[in-house]
Amino acid sequence: MSIQMVISLSFTAVAVVCLVFMGLSLSLRFTANTEKLVEDSSQRVISQVNLNLDSYLRRMMRVSNTMYYRVVKDADIAEDSLTEGMNLLYEENRDALVSVAVFDSSGNLISAVPLSTLKEAAVPEESAWFRAAMEKMENLHFSTPHIQNLFDDPDYRYRWVVSLSRHVQLTRGGATESGVLLVDMSFYGIEQVCRDVELSNGGYLYLIDGSGELIYHPRQQLIYAGLLEENNLIAATYRDGTHQESFQGKSRQVTVKTVGYTGWKLVGVVPAESLAENSQQMLLFGLSLLLFVVFLMAYLNFRISAHISDPIRSLEHAIKELEAGCEDVEIEEKGCYEVQRLGHSIRSMVSTMRHLMEDIIEQEEQKRRSELEVLQSQINPHFLYNTLDSVIWMTEAGRHEEAIQMVTSLARLFRISLSRGKSVIPLSSELEHARYYMNIQQIRYKNKFSVQINALPGTEGLYTLKLVVQPILENAIYHGLSSAEDDGLITVTARREEDDLVIEVADNGMGMRPEVADSLLDEDRPDVRTSGSGIGVRNVHRRIRLTFGERYGLSIHSEPDVGTRVEIRLPALDETQAERYQRGGGA
Amino acid sequence: MNKRRNNIIQLAILVALAAAVALPLILPRMTEARVVATPLELSVILRDTDSSLWANARMGMEQAAAEHGVEMRFLTLTTQGDCAEQEELLRREAEGDTDMLVIAPADTQRLSRQLRELVGQRTVVSVESELEGAELSVLPDNAALGHALAQTAMEDWSGGTVLLLNTAPESAGVLERLEAVRQTLAGHGVPVCEKTVKISELTGALHELVQESGAVQIMAFEPAASECAAAGKESAQLSQPLYGVGSTTDIAAWLERGTICAVAAWSEYAAGYLAVEGAALTTRGETYKMEPLPFSIVRGEEIYDPDNQKLLFPVTY
Numbered sequence: 001m002s003i004q005m006v007i008s009l010s011f012t013a014v015a016v017v018c019l020v021f022m023g024l025s026l027s028l029r030f031t032a033n034t035e036k037l038v039e040d041s042s043q044r045v046i047s048q049v050n051l052n053l054d055s056y057l058r059r060m061m062r063v064s065n066t067m068y069y070r071v072v073k074d075a076d077i078a079e080d081s082l083t084e085g086m087n088l089l090y091e092e093n094r095d096a097l098v099s100v101a102v103f104d105s106s107g108n109l110i111s112a113v114p115l116s117t118l119k120e121a122a123v124p125e126e127s128a129w130f131r132a133a134m135e136k137m138e139n140l141h142f143s144t145p146h147i148q149n150l151f152d153d154p155d156y157r158y159r160w161v162v163s164l165s166r167h168v169q170l171t172r173g174g175a176t177e178s179g180v181l182l183v184d185m186s187f188y189g190i191e192q193v194c195r196d197v198e199l200s201n202g203g204y205l206y207l208i209d210g211s212g213e214l215i216y217h218p219r220q221q222l223i224y225a226g227l228l229e230e231n232n233l234i235a236a237t238y239r240d241g242t243h244q245e246s247f248q249g250k251s252r253q254v255t256v257k258t259v260g261y262t263g264w265k266l267v268g269v270v271p272a273e274s275l276a277e278n279s280q281q282m283l284l285f286g287l288s289l290l291l292f293v294v295f296l297m298a299y300l301n302f303r304i305s306a307h308i309s310d311p312i313r314s315l316e317h318a319i320k321e322l323e324a325g326c327e328d329v330e331i332e333e334k335g336c337y338e339v340q341r342l343g344h345s346i347r348s349m350v351s352t353m354r355h356l357m358e359d360i361i362e363q364e365e366q367k368r369r370s371e372l373e374v375l376q377s378q379i380n381p382h383f384l385y386n387t388l389d390s391v392i393w394m395t396e397a398g399r400h401e402e403a404i405q406m407v408t409s410l411a412r413l414f415r416i417s418l419s420r421g422k423s424v425i426p427l428s429s430e431l432e433h434a435r436y437y438m439n440i441q442q443i444r445y446k447n448k449f450s451v452q453i454n455a456l457p458g459t460e461g462l463y464t465l466k467l468v469v470q471p472i473l474e475n476a477i478y479h480g481l482s483s484a485e486d487d488g489l490i491t492v493t494a495r496r497e498e499d500d501l502v503i504e505v506a507d508n509g510m511g512m513r514p515e516v517a518d519s520l521l522d523e524d525r526p527d528v529r530t531s532g533s534g535i536g537v538r539n540v541h542r543r544i545r546l547t548f549g550e551r552y553g554l555s556i557h558s559e560p561d562v563g564t565r566v567e568i569r570l571p572a573l574d575e576t577q578a579e580r581y582q583r584g585g586g587a
Numbered sequence: 588m589n590k591r592r593n594n595i596i597q598l599a600i601l602v603a604l605a606a607a608v609a610l611p612l613i614l615p616r617m618t619e620a621r622v623v624a625t626p627l628e629l630s631v632i633l634r635d636t637d638s639s640l641w642a643n644a645r646m647g648m649e650q651a652a653a654e655h656g657v658e659m660r661f662l663t664l665t666t667q668g669d670c671a672e673q674e675e676l677l678r679r680e681a682e683g684d685t686d687m688l689v690i691a692p693a694d695t696q697r698l699s700r701q702l703r704e705l706v707g708q709r710t711v712v713s714v715e716s717e718l719e720g721a722e723l724s725v726l727p728d729n730a731a732l733g734h735a736l737a738q739t740a741m742e743d744w745s746g747g748t749v750l751l752l753n754t755a756p757e758s759a760g761v762l763e764r765l766e767a768v769r770q771t772l773a774g775h776g777v778p779v780c781e782k783t784v785k786i787s788e789l790t791g792a793l794h795e796l797v798q799e800s801g802a803v804q805i806m807a808f809e810p811a812a813s814e815c816a817a818a819g820k821e822s823a824q825l826s827q828p829l830y831g832v833g834s835t836t837d838i839a840a841w842l843e844r845g846t847i848c849a850v851a852a853w854s855e856y857a858a859g860y861l862a863v864e865g866a867a868l869t870t871r872g873e874t875y876k877m878e879p880l881p882f883s884i885v886r887g888e889e890i891y892d893p894d895n896q897k898l899l900f901p902v903t904y
Contacts, residue, residue, distance in 0.1 A: 146891075147900050160900070221647070224854075225856045225857035226854065292607035298603075303597075
């Protein structure tokens with residue numbers, strides 16, 4: 001999977017998880033808040049209705065009090081008529097009243113307005129309101145709704161009323177007796193207080209008495225007709241506050257408030273499914289919002305990850321091109337800081353690699369050239385031609401012993417030169433090679449110079465790079481002693497200096513100026529192979545340094561008319577180390 | 588390749604993004620569309636001339652109409668039980684923009700035959716009588732009601748003929764009650780005398796009918812007949828107990844005054860409510876199952892029992 005996809009998917013996944021978590025938290029919070037809001041709203045509405053109902057009932061109680069204290073209490077029913085005072089009060093409150101009546105303790109009608117004749121079948125003393133008033137004299141009693149069935153109505157109107165009854169003291173002929181004052185409140189008044197009250201989310205409100213009997217319900221007649229049921233009997237057992245109930249398989253939030261004095265209860269019902277419906281809508285909205293944010297995040301993440309990963313991809317592409325061998329690869333340094341640094345590092349690395357490669361190629365080239373030089377020095381045709389010409393000349397001159405010696409030396413010289421293809425050979429072999437070479441040259445130059453080859457103690461068993469001495473000797477003969485008199489001397493001394501092997505080749509020839517001697521090893525000097533060019537010496541120097549490092553090589557000390565001393569410095573190699581160099585592994 | 592794949596992914600994400608934007612805009616409208624239902628037109632066509640007989644039923648109908656989004660027209664006949672007029676009314680309403688009809692059939696058999704021709708495929712709910720071809724019928728079990736009424740009459744019977752007033756010979760529902768009463772009384776050896784009489788003539792003719800039949804008890808089988816018989820009984824000062832059907836305010840008053848001895852009553856309010864609710868829901872394609880309406884026998888002295896108060900006197904303000 002690409003880095004862009006990894007970043008994009010990871011960011012999106014994390015964002016989705018966070019959003020879902022936040023969404024769930026908010027949803028739960030919202031649901032709880034909604035329920036709380038609905039609860040608060042129901043309680044506020046019910047409190048307001050309770051206030052209105054309380055006010056209405058107090059008004060009815062005031063009517064009852066006024067009726068009692070102003071009309072009934074001070075009148076002697078044996079002499080005075082109560083009708084006028086009662087009528088007056090009735091007319092003042094006729095919007096809320098159906099009838100007002102006073103009965104004696106036996107249920108006989110003393111006075112009533114607006115209808116004043118009892119039905120034949122009426123038995124007031126058996127009515128619940130009458131019994132309640134007589135049993136609990138100190139209280140006012142509110143009945144449940146019922147049809148007013150006491151008075152003869154010529155229009156045969158049957159009206160639903162709530163009866164407010166109380167015990168009263170009647171005065172008859174100066175004597176007091178018990179009686180009952182009945183105020184029939186129009187059901188309209190209660191309906192006016194409770195109707196059109198809507199609770200949140202399609203909730204409704206109903207009113208029950210203490211035993212759960214319905215007083216008002218917005219669908220009261222449906223309940224009376226048996227088409228609907230209400231949980232009123234259970235609701236009567238609830239304390240004031242909010243409750244959760246399950247009725248007919250449906251969950252509802254029920255808020256209850258007891259109406260002062262009467263013991264009636266206002267019950268607010270909010271169906272839970274309407275809350276759930278709201279929650280579902282919110283859930284749907286939240287889900288849509290979540291989807292929107294997720295896809296927006298996905299898109300932005302995709303773009304951001306592309307912004308991050310494009311420079312990395314570009315680097316990857318460049319590296320692939322490098323792997324494929326392309327040379328002109330542009331490595332761009334763009335993107336974030338880290339990626340820029342990475343690009344920069346790769347660019348530096350590639351540059352370093354290129355330089356190293358060039359160095360390696362250069363070194364390989366030099367090595368190859370040096371080896372070629374060795375080969376060339378091994379089979380120097382002039383040397384071979386001159387030697388063989390000398391052998392011919394000596395043979396023709398009858399100098400057979402010298403000819404044999406020369407040929408023998410030549411044969412051994414070549415044998416050591418070959419050395420079974422080894423580049424590192426024992427110091428003794430190298431010195432022997434020098435000796436054979438000098439034997440040949442001494443015969444050729446008719447002993448114009450003498451040679452001393454010494455290996456000092458400590459050098460036994462040491463190894464050296466092959467054919468490092470012979471080119472120096474050749475140089476010494478051609479440039480130092482060829483034009484000298486018979487007292488020329490060339491000394492070859494091998495000695496050990498700590499971890500180094502030093503082979504010193506010295507002659508007492510014509511020498512040279514120090515600056516000329518210094519220039520012999522100068523790499524910038526053109527490789528023109530002419531006599532006196534010193535190319536053999538420089539090749540030896542280069543070979544030693546290529547093989548053993550910069551610390552080793554030649555150093556030339558010369559003074560005009562004094563002579564030249566060439567010091568060959570090599571590592572003091574034993575057989576094991578020599579073997580390692582032979583395999584090309586170095587020290 | 589990678590670039591093309593990335594472009595496709597981006598395009599897919601953008602399409603999903605657009606869908607996520609559109610979703611919250613579209614879904615609330617869809618739910619709103621579900622909630623707001625088109626109001627339905629309903630015509631109620633009775634077989635009576637006096638709509639006060641249906642006052643309680645009308646209250647129930649209006650309640651159901653308010654709850655189910657129904658606009659209601661209430662139509663009565665100019666002549667009691669005039670089938671031709673009722674058919675004409677049905678045709679006229681069907682040609683109008685009414686969606687459904689509630690009918691109290693004047694002539695059940697005749698209307699059954701012509702119902703679909705008159706109203707087409709509109710929803711029809713019958714009240715009082717079972718009407719063939721109607722989607723629903725809202726009525727009590729008329730046979731059981733007649734049987735119960737006969738049982739009540741027999742409780743008071745001490746010999747003599749019982750006069751059965753047939754005031755709606757074309758109404759299947761009324762006839763079913765009458766037949767059940769006849770069978771029950773006959774089954775118990777109670778002699779009966781059936782008299783067919785028009786509602787409009789019943790009040791004046793009752794005395795003569797009673798004398799002709801020598802009846803000791805009188806029975807009527809529809810609210811209008813019960814009221815007219817009660818009026819006739821009172822005006823002729825007849826002493827024969829009268830048994831009727833219905834729960835109108837006037838019948839309650841006759842019951843209270845003792846003019847009517849007992850009635851078989853059912854909640855007219857419930858009947859009206861169920862008729863309109865059934866019609867509305869059936870028109871909207873919902874399945875609606877109708878059970879026979881429960882009824883009870885109410886004697887005069889029992890009208891103020893709490894349950895009977897709720898049955899006879901709908902809560903009005």
